[in-house]
Amino acid sequence: MTTLDLPRRGRVPAWGLCLLVAIIAELIYFTLTTRQFAGHGTGMLALTEQFAPTGALAMGLAMVILTGNIDLSCAANASLAAVIAGTVLAKGGSPTAAVVAAVAVSTLFGAFNGVIVAFAGIDSLLVTLATQFIITSIATSVAGASPPFGFPGAFTLIGQGTVNSVPIALLVFLVISAAVTGCVNYTKVGRSMTLIGYNPRAAEYTGIAIRRTLAVVFTLCGAASGIAGVLLASYYNSAQPNIGTDLLLPAVTVVILGGMDIFGGRGRIGEVVLAVFLLGFMAQGMLIEGDSSLSITMITGLVLIGALVLKFAFEQNFRQRLDARMRRLRTLHPDAHG
Numbered sequence: 064m065t066t067l068d069l070p071r072r073g074r075v076p077a078w079g080l081c082l083l084v085a086i087i088a089e090l091i092y093f094t095l096t097t098r099q100f101a102g103h104g105t106g107m108l109a110l111t112e113q114f115a116p117t118g119a120l121a122m123g124l125a126m127v128i129l130t131g132n133i134d135l136s137c138a139a140n141a142s143l144a145a146v147i148a149g150t151v152l153a154k155g156g157s158p159t160a161a162v163v164a165a166v167a168v169s170t171l172f173g174a175f176n177g178v179i180v181a182f183a184g185i186d187s188l189l190v191t192l193a194t195q196f197i198i199t200s201i202a203t204s205v206a207g208a209s210p211p212f213g214f215p216g217a218f219t220l221i222g223q224g225t226v227n228s229v230p231i232a233l234l235v236f237l238v239i240s241a242a243v244t245g246c247v248n249y250t251k252v253g254r255s256m257t258l259i260g261y262n263p264r265a266a267e268y269t270g271i272a273i274r275r276t277l278a279v280v281f282t283l284c285g286a287a288s289g290i291a292g293v294l295l296a297s298y299y300n301s302a303q304p305n306i307g308t309d310l311l312l313p314a315v316t317v318v319i320l321g322g323m324d325i326f327g328g329r330g331r332i333g334e335v336v337l338a339v340f341l342l343g344f345m346a347q348g349m350l351i352e353g354d355s356s357l358s359i360t361m362i363t364g365l366v367l368i369g370a371l372v373l374k375f376a377f378e379q380n381f382r383q384r385l386d387a388r389m390r391r392l393r394t395l396h397p398d399a400h401g
Contacts, residue, residue: 096352100351115236117291117339118343119236119290120310122243124314132327136194137287139307141288147205148165148293149211218297244333252279260328261328295310313363
């Protein structure tokens with residue numbers, strides 16, 4: 064009988080420790096080199112407002128990648144959610160109605176992606192590439208020549224407000240992270256995600272509803288995109304139709320840097336959360352130091368490549384040590400496999 068060695072989640076992974084050490088190191092560096100970074104103890108928290116939308120988007124994308132798929136439309140979906148929220152507010156709607164409408168629309172588009180991928184059998188790369196253009200066109204059309212801006216304080220509080228010096232946007236991101244972690248680690252749907260990404264054929268043989276699971280995963284990604292769009296609109300007090308476009312590459316980078324296997328089946332949400340803070344603080348620290356956004360993009364790419372090389376080397380070394388140990392056990396106990 065063949066057993067599947069799925070990733071264990073009960074122990075602290077070495078890669079997570081590497082990310083944690085890297086976060087501590089960069090916080091110390093920017094605190095010592097840039098006075099504005101620490102901000103008398105509250106500056107670091109305030110900076111999280113700016114990368115919380117990327118984190119929210121990454122949480123949804125991580126679930127999709129865990130199944131061995133990709134959603135290229137998630138950033139465009141966040142832009143549409145921002146425009147929908149802004150339009151509802153501009154027409155006199157309440158902040159609650161704006162948030163509900165934005166998340167509902169983005170969730171519907173996520174479900175649309177999931178249904179096409181799951182039941183039509185079309186590769187997710189092609190499906191979401193097409194819906195990316197569709198969603199962007201809709202967002203541009205809804206926003207019109209004068210995109211909405213100047214929202215009520217009750218709405219901007221989501222992206223700019225604090226609770227005892229802790230940004231509300233950070234709290235929203237942490238709640239999403241906890242929910243996704245719980246879903247992936249402790250629910251049947253979460254185990255199904257992992258098994259589908261690890262071995263789709265084995266998942267089918269074990270009776271997992273692959274199509275339904277994929278539809279659910281893309282739907283959840285759409286909901287996360289909607290929340291990211293709300294955070295963007297409330298933080299910038301504006302809803303441009305391309306407001307979330309620049310989040311796609313950082314979100315993908317965060318997921319991969321967080322140890323998620325791009326081919327699916329392996330990865331931990333907790334490590335992705337650490338990667339959000341690692342890249343987020345790095346980008347904000349560099350901006351405070353006066354570096355350009357192009358420099359930040361270049362450094363982010365270099366960090367991603369370096370992290371992938373180190374992680375690959377670590378995993379190769381682990382496999383070699385494991386193989387050597389197994390050969391030693393066979394030598395000591397030859398009858399065990401006879």
